[in-house]
Amino acid sequence: MRVKSKKSGKQVFSRQLDAFFMDIYAIGQFTGRFFKEAFLPPYEWKEIIRQCYMVGYKSLALVSVTSFVTGIVFTKQSRPSLAEFGATSWLPSLVAIAIIRALAPLVTALIAAGKVGSNIGAELGSMRVTEQIEAMEVSAVNPFRYLVVTRVMATTFMLPLLMLYMALIAMMGAYLNVHQNEQTSLVSFFENAFEQISFLDIFSSTFKSLIFGFTIGIVGCYKGYYTTQGTQGVGKAANSAVVISMFLIFIEEIIIVQVVNWFRI
Amino acid sequence: MKKSSNHIDKDNVVVTIRDLYKSFGENHVLRGVDLDIYQGETLVVLGRSGTGKSVLIKIMAGLLKQDTGMMKVLGQEVDKLSVKELDALRLKIGFSFQHSALYDSMTVGENLAFPLQRHNKTLSAAEVNKAVQQVLEAVGLAKAIHQLPAELSGGQRKRIGIARTLIMQPAIMLYDEPTAGLDPITSMDINNLINKVQEQYHTTSVVITHDLTCAKVVGDRIAILLEGQFAHIGAFETVVENTTDPQVQSFYDYNFID
Numbered sequence: 001m002r003v004k005s006k007k008s009g010k011q012v013f014s015r016q017l018d019a020f021f022m023d024i025y026a027i028g029q030f031t032g033r034f035f036k037e038a039f040l041p042p043y044e045w046k047e048i049i050r051q052c053y054m055v056g057y058k059s060l061a062l063v064s065v066t067s068f069v070t071g072i073v074f075t076k077q078s079r080p081s082l083a084e085f086g087a088t089s090w091l092p093s094l095v096a097i098a099i100i101r102a103l104a105p106l107v108t109a110l111i112a113a114g115k116v117g118s119n120i121g122a123e124l125g126s127m128r129v130t131e132q133i134e135a136m137e138v139s140a141v142n143p144f145r146y147l148v149v150t151r152v153m154a155t156t157f158m159l160p161l162l163m164l165y166m167a168l169i170a171m172m173g174a175y176l177n178v179h180q181n182e183q184t185s186l187v188s189f190f191e192n193a194f195e196q197i198s199f200l201d202i203f204s205s206t207f208k209s210l211i212f213g214f215t216i217g218i219v220g221c222y223k224g225y226y227t228t229q230g231t232q233g234v235g236k237a238a239n240s241a242v243v244i245s246m247f248l249i250f251i252e253e254i255i256i257v258q259v260v261n262w263f264r265i
Numbered sequence: 266m267k268k269s270s271n272h273i274d275k276d277n278v279v280v281t282i283r284d285l286y287k288s289f290g291e292n293h294v295l296r297g298v299d300l301d302i303y304q305g306e307t308l309v310v311l312g313r314s315g316t317g318k319s320v321l322i323k324i325m326a327g328l329l330k331q332d333t334g335m336m337k338v339l340g341q342e343v344d345k346l347s348v349k350e351l352d353a354l355r356l357k358i359g360f361s362f363q364h365s366a367l368y369d370s371m372t373v374g375e376n377l378a379f380p381l382q383r384h385n386k387t388l389s390a391a392e393v394n395k396a397v398q399q400v401l402e403a404v405g406l407a408k409a410i411h412q413l414p415a416e417l418s419g420g421q422r423k424r425i426g427i428a429r430t431l432i433m434q435p436a437i438m439l440y441d442e443p444t445a446g447l448d449p450i451t452s453m454d455i456n457n458l459i460n461k462v463q464e465q466y467h468t469t470s471v472v473i474t475h476d477l478t479c480a481k482v483v484g485d486r487i488a489i490l491l492e493g494q495f496a497h498i499g500a501f502e503t504v505v506e507n508t509t510d511p512q513v514q515s516f517y518d519y520n521f522i523d
């Protein structure tokens with residue numbers, strides 16, 4: 001599909017770019033359908049819980065390792081510039097602000113986009129090309145509700161949890177580094193760290209993660225649900241699920257940061 | 266081997282198709298299809314690849330919509346139904362897919378229980394289990410219950426696919442190339458299964474196939490799809506074996522060369 005200017009039938013930009021914007025538009029419509037279907041019974045609780053478990057299970061190991069390393073490395077790299085002003089005692093609160101406001105939501109979302117988003121795209125894609133989705137339809141089960149709504153709910157719900165977990169582990173990494181160098185105790189480290197963290201910070205990060213999770217779910221499902229071109233299409237669906245959701249996550253990040261900054265003043 | 270035809274109720278038309286058209290862009294697939302399918306019969310649809318056989322039965326099950334014309338199944342025009350009505354109709358239709366379309370992530374048993382549990386919420390686990398066992402035995406694969414679809418052969422998957430539709434006790438069975446890609450002996454097993462299902466469950470069946478042996482063994486009537494229309498409809502002997510249409514003749518000849 002590509003965007004055509006209505007009269008001449010010419011493509012507007014390059015072919016890839018057109019396809020990309022068509023995708024974004026169609027994802028908007030797909031989101032509309034989600035809201036139409038999500039709140040009508042029957043609810044697939046069992047399947048939602050299973051999907052939540054899958055999201056957690058798929059990303060937990062990678063999130064753990066990444067956040068721990070991020071915590072250590074970030075603290076280590078920040079120390080010299082603070083030391084110049086003799087301000088290493090600010091390290092815990094600096095690190096806490098960076099992790100909770102920015103790093104945790106973004107890094108968790110990028111990891112989940114790579115692990116969970118691609119997996120959803122591939123899974124639904126292969127169900128589409130092997131006619132499993134149609135099989136569900138003819139057995140009078142609504143595949144959109146059973147496959148899409150459950151997965152989107154799961155990613156939306158799980159991402160904030162993963163984000164909070166990530167923030168905690170990253171802070172532990174940071175503490176390890178601070179403890180090694182400044183011999184700070186755990187309690188004073190966290191007291192120090194949370195001095196600068198407000199409710200708004202935690203709330204906005206949680207909210208961001210919710211949006212990111214929703215994005216990852218919707219994009220993965222959209223790409224998988226409308227896979228074409230057989231098995232080759234399945235790989236493409238997985239791949240573009242990651243690319244598009246990362247792109248959208250960055251855009252959303254920029255917008256939300258702007259909005260939250262209005263509230264801060 | 267060929268069953269008797271006295272189970273057909275000619276006064277009772279289950280599927281009515283009138284002047285049905287369906288195109289995909291410039292690809293005009295169905296061009297004026299007319300057909301009546303009677304209660305209890307097994308109608309075989311023959312036709313070369315890409316003539317729109319799968320498209321036709323997908324329209325029957327409401328998976329695709331025709332451009333113009335009428336598709337009436339069990340007295341209801343499929344494209345005019347609401348979502349609820351369509352679901353109710355679909356419960357009476359069993360659709361066996363060309364490539365089986367078993368749910369990869371579920372075991373054979375879960376595949377079979379899936380439609381049943383969703384539509385009969387009051388059934389106990391034991392009752393579901395019993396129904397699953399029953400259809401598995403009907404297709405001769407009782408041992409496969411805990412296996413995953415990936416562990417089955419093509420013929421076994423076809424049979425599980427058929428079992429999954431049987432569990433809802435459909436009034437109409439649609440088989441999309443049930444014997445494609447199977448060896449002659451396994452094919453014969455499937456043919457016999459189709460006949461057995463017909464006898465046991467009194468279904469009306471549509472069987473799409475390229476396989477003339479299958480057509481001969483299961484078909485009460487053969488309908489030949491040529492260039493978007495049914496060119497010939499009748500008994501196997503008249504429309505295939507003793508045909509005067511050169512296109513059907515070549516189809517027949519090639520089928521028995523390789």
Ligand SMILES: Nc1ncnc2c1ncn2[C@@H]1O[C@H](COP(=O)(O)OP(=O)(O)OP(=O)(O)O)[C@@H](O)[C@H]1O
Pocket residue numbers: 289292294312313314315316317318319320321363
């Ligand atoms: N969803 C679709 N979108 C676009 N074109 C389609 C679609 N489904 C089928 N077609 C086209 O319609 C034509 C008929 O397809 P169909 O699958 O019905 O053929 P068939 O008779 O079942 O062939 P085969 O014996 O190979 O299964 C083909 O040219 C196919 O490309």
Ligand SMILES: [Mg+2]
Pocket residue numbers: 318319320363441
């Ligand atoms: Mg086909």
